[in-house]
Amino acid sequence: MFDALYELPFTLDAHPDYESEGGVPALREVQFSLTSNRGCFGSCSFCAIESHQGRMVISRSKASLVKEAERMAAHPAFKGYIHDLGGPTANFQGPSCLRQEEHGPCPAKLCLHPTPCSELIEHHDHYLDLIRGVEAVKGVKKVFVRSGLRYDYLLEVAPASTVQTFIAHLAANNVSGQLRVAPEHVSNNVLDAMGKPPIELYDEFQAIFEEESARAGKKQYLLPYFISAHPGCTLDDAIELALYLRRGHFIPDDVQDFYPTPGTSATCMYYTGLDPRPGRKFAPIHVPKGRERRLQRALLHHHKRENRPLVLEALEKANRKELAHLLVGRR
Numbered sequence: 313m314f315d316a317l318y319e320l321p322f323t324l325d326a327h328p329d330y331e332s333e334g335g336v337p338a339l340r341e342v343q344f345s346l347t348s349n350r351g352c353f354g355s356c357s358f359c360a361i362e363s364h365q366g367r368m369v370i371s372r373s374k375a376s377l378v379k380e381a382e383r384m385a386a387h388p389a390f391k392g393y394i395h396d397l398g399g400p401t402a403n404f405q406g407p408s409c410l411r412q413e414e415h416g417p418c419p420a421k422l423c424l425h426p427t428p429c430s431e432l433i434e435h436h437d438h439y440l441d442l443i444r445g446v447e448a449v450k451g452v453k454k455v456f457v458r459s460g461l462r463y464d465y466l467l468e469v470a471p472a473s474t475v476q477t478f479i480a481h482l483a484a485n486n487v488s489g490q491l492r493v494a495p496e497h498v499s500n501n502v503l504d505a506m507g508k509p510p511i512e513l514y515d516e517f518q519a520i521f522e523e524e525s526a527r528a529g530k531k532q533y534l535l536p537y538f539i540s541a542h543p544g545c546t547l548d549d550a551i552e553l554a555l556y557l558r559r560g561h562f563i564p565d566d567v568q569d570f571y572p573t574p575g576t577s578a579t580c581m582y583y584t585g586l587d588p589r590p591g592r593k594f595a596p597i598h599v600p601k602g603r604e605r606r607l608q609r610a611l612l613h614h615h616k617r618e619n620r621p622l623v624l625e626a627l628e629k630a631n632r633k634e635l636a637h638l639l640v641g642r643r
C-alpha cells in the first residue's frame with residue numbers, strides 16, 4: 313500500500329497556476345526527496361509524530377524507491393541530487409521488534425528509553441542497501457540523508473561492524489557539509505525527561521563521524537539542535553549546556569524554545585508538573601515558566617552582549633556566580 317501510494321504518477325511539480333508567481337520556493341527541498349518510512353518508535357517526549365503516524369514503522373521496498381528515483385531522474389529539473397532518503401527518523405526502517413508486528417507497541421514501555429529494549433531489531437544494513445540501490449540509479453549523482461538519525465539506536469543496537477560501515481558510508485557519500493542531529497540537550501536530567509539518550513552517545517557518534525569524514529577527505533561536521541526550557545530543565549541544567557557549548561566552541565544559531573504542542577508527554581508535563589510516562593508514576597517535574605524561560609534561552613546565547621544581564625541574573629539565581637568569567641567574560 314505504501315509503495316502503491318508513492319508509485320502513483322505524481323508530476324513532482326507545483327500546480328501550474330503558481331508559475332506566473334515564480335513557482336513555489338518550498339518545493340525545492342522536497343521535490344527530489346524520497347520518503348522511505350512512516351511512524352516512529354523513538355518516543356521523544358516533545359514530539360507528536362507517534363500520535364499522528366503511530367509507533368509502528370512501515371517502510372517501502374527497495375524496488376519502489378528505485379522506481380521513484382528513476383522517475384525523478386527523468387524530470388527536466390533534476391540535477392542528480394536526491395535531497396533526502398528517510399522519514400520521521402531516517403534509520404528506523406522497519407518495526408522495532410517482531411512482537412510489535414503481532415501485538416502492537418507495548419503500552420507500558422518505551423522502545424529506546426531509558427535503555428534500549430532487548431527485543432529491538434535493527435535495520436541499518438537494510439537502510440544502507442536502500443541508499444546504495446538509489447545511488448546506483450542512472451542519473452543520480454548523490455543521495456543525501458537529511459532526516460534525523462537516532463544515533464543511540466545505531467550505537468547501542470547495531471553490531472560494531474555495522475556501526476562503522478554505516479557511518480563510513482554516510483560520511484563519505486550522504487552528507488553535504490553538515491549533518492543535522494538532535495541531541496536536544498546535554499544534561500542527563502533533561503535528556504531523561506525528553507526521552508533522549510545520554511550525551512556521551514552523542515559525543516561517541518560525533519567522534520566516529522569526524523574520524524570517518526577525515527578518512528573520506530571531507531571537511532564536514534555535525535549540526536546539533538537544542539531545546540531550551542523543556543520540562544525537567546532547571547537553571548543548573550541550562551548552565552551545564554552553556555558550559556558544554558563553550559567547551560566545544562560551538563554557538564548554535566537555532567535554538568528552539570520549548571512550546572507545548574498537542575499530543576505529547578512534554579505538554580502534559582508542562583501543564584500538570586507531573587511526568588506521565590510509563591514507569592514514572594506521575595512524579596513531580598520542574599517546569600520552567602515566565603522569566604526562567606528567558607534566562608535559560610539567554611544562557612544558550614551567552615556570547616551575545618545583550619544577554620549579559622540575563623546570564624548574570626541566571627548565574628546569581630543558581631548560586632553559580634563564579635562562572636561569570638567564563639560565560640560573560642570580555643569578548
Ligand code: SF4
Nearest residue numbers: 409417418423429431
Ligand atoms: S517489546 Fe520492546 S521494542 Fe517491542 S514494542 Fe515493546 S518496548 Fe518496543
